Amino acid sequence: MSNEETLLASDLPLSEPQREILRTLIGSIIPASRDYDAPGADDPLIFKDILVTARSYTDMFEAGLEDIDQQAIRDHDGVGFAALSETDRRAMAEHLSRTLNPFLRTLVSITAQCYYRDDRVMQALGMEPRPPFPKGFTIEEGDWTLLEPVRRRGKLYRDVDG
Amino acid sequence: MGWHWWPSDSAIASTTYDGRDKCANLGACTVGCAQGAKASSDITYWPHAIRAGVEVRTRCRVREISVNENDMASGVTYYDVDGNEHFQAAEVVVLACNGVGTPRILLNSVSNRFPNGLANRNGLVGKNLMFHPYASIQGIFDQPLDGYMGPGNCIWSQQFYETDRSRDFVRGFTYEITRGRGPVATALTGMFSGRIPWGEEHHQRYRELFNQITGMVAICEDLPEPHNTVSLDPELKDSDGIPAPKITYKLSDNSRRMLDYAVDRGVEILEAAGATDVMTEAPIAVGGWHLMGTTRMGVDPEHSVVNEWGRSHDVRNLFVVDGSIFVTSAGVNPTRTIQALSLYIGDTMKKRLTTLFD
Structure with a gap:
């Protein structure tokens, strides 16, 4: 069952305006790509996963998102981050990416974690969304003769005194 | 290069044993084992102790x-x-x-x-x-390495483990080869090192790194020094009112020189193996403490x-x-x-x- 199905609207962390700032921000970090047939981090399923994962950091996220919004309002004549033009949003995201504070480091960490565990993203990377072993895969035996030169060289450690 | 190396001793269960399942090579050992094959203390020591009458x-x-x-x-x-x-x-x-x-x-x-x-x-x-200051040396190669498949431990080298008076530090370190990185770890490495940007270029730059990184960490031997201490914090207490520990630690010149040496030798061997670029961090922030x-x-x-x-x-x-x-x-x-x-x-x-x- 996906996060979207298990998460009730009343359980969602952050207010709706804060969620919109967050959605816009993570879409700026990892946007969708047609070239690579990959969703963006603001894809609804991935976004819900990020919201659930970030619940332990609700206070930090509330304060961090508020700071970003206030910064946008100050620098862009009262326009909040989620309502910025694409050009202004990209410029601000570029600035934020170079000044990673603890909130942004946590956000980047959670965004990468949720994005790259999404089945569609893994498939876009050419991976099967499952562990590589075992289920039909065989593990090749290593070439133990590679150790012969090491064995011939002899020990390089000291014996215990006495 | 003639270095000493050896397969890592990982004590991987090849068959069911004492409450553990056989390892199925899922490869995510450090974040927990869905197979129940990892020998963590909750399934190796605790059940025996509890059966013997210990109350936890x-x-x-x-x-x-x-x-x-x-x-x-x-x-x-x-x-x-x-x-x-x-x-x-x-x-x-x-x-x-x-x-x-x-x-x-x-x-x-x-x-x-x-x-x-x-x-x-x-x-x-x-x-x-004492801690273990770690150096991380990771090479980027121009071919798929499949290093993220299977348990993380691989091989190690103690070529530089013993004191060598020709160096400017005493004692030494072990190189632990860390195989490769899965999709999430690749993203974190790339984004925090500035190699994978935010925005449109993210996907292309990510694909230049994914499945193409392998390398090692150097586990450096810290020396015992009396001025590195655990004491009691005079003000900070935990939620039960117990005084908190206060850590006073300065990375010694010896450990600093050892880290630098480990980075230099690590870069040499990765470049000799064909790395097109090498990422280094020493000491690393997230491990070895x-x-x-x-x-x-x-x-x-x-x-x-x-x-x-x-x-x-x-x-x-x-x-x-x-x-x-x-x-x-x-x-x-x-x-x-x-x-x-x-x-x-x-x-x-x-x-x-x-x-x-x-």
Whole structure:
């Protein structure tokens, strides 16, 4: 069952305006790509996963998102981050990416974690969304003769005194 | 290059054994094993102990160890998960809280007989704190490496483990080859090192790194230095009001030079193997901070806290079985040595039962 199905609207962390700032921000970090047939981090399923994962950091996220919004309002004549033009949003995201504070480091960490565990993203990377072993895969035996030169060289450690 | 190398000893279960399932090579060992094959202490030691009659009380915090007029520990005072205070009387007290937690409890255990903390008459409790400063050296190659498939441990090298007087540092380090990185770890490495940007270029730059990174960490042997300490914070307390530990640590010049040397040699071997670029970090921020040395072992009561079988010199029914009893840190991961010492001390206590407190 996906996060979207298990998460009730009343359980969602952050207010709706804060969620919109967050959605816009993570879409700026990892946007969708047609070239690579990959969703963006603001894809609804991935976004819900990020919201659930970030619940332990609700206070930090509330304060961090508020700071970003206030910064946008100050620098862009009262326009909040989620309502910025694409050009202004990209410029601000570029600035934020170079000044990673603890909130942004946590956000980047959670965004990468949720994005790259999404089945569609893994498939876009050419991976099967499952562990590589075992289920039909065989593990090749290593070439133990590679150790012969090491064995011939002899020990390089000291014996215990006495 | 003629370096020493050897397959890593990983103790992977090749068959079902003692409550563990056979390893299926899922490869996510460090974040938990869905197969139940990983030998973590909750499925190796705890079930045996519980079957033998041990009662495990979780989410409790010990405030202090009490001592009687004969300098013998009489029990511990602790808080349960709800903050209720309890006293547990004991014939023997065994500390296993590692290099920070163990000296914290001892230093908090102040009494008339031990005004500077329990087992601390020579002032050594909390001194000689050692870590393992790690260097990370990761090469980027222009071909798929499949390094993320399978358990993380691979091979290691102790080519530079022993002291070599031609270098500008003493002791040495182990290289632990870290195979490769899965999709999430690749993203984190790339984004925090600035190699994978935010925005449109993210996907292309990510694909230049994914499945194309392999390398090593160097586990450097920190030296025991008295000025690196665990003490009690004069102001900070935990939620039960127990004084918090305060860590005072300065990376020594010896460890700094060792890290630099490890980075240089690591870059050499990765470039010789065909790396097109190499990423380095030393010391790394997120690992290697093993906690050792703060209740050191030794036969001389003037220069050690516990004797050669883990018993406190000052308190004859108090034992320590964790990394704090290490005298040197060694350039290897400490857990197996801690386990070996703990089993050795346990066996010794059993053999000496009739003379344990002599």
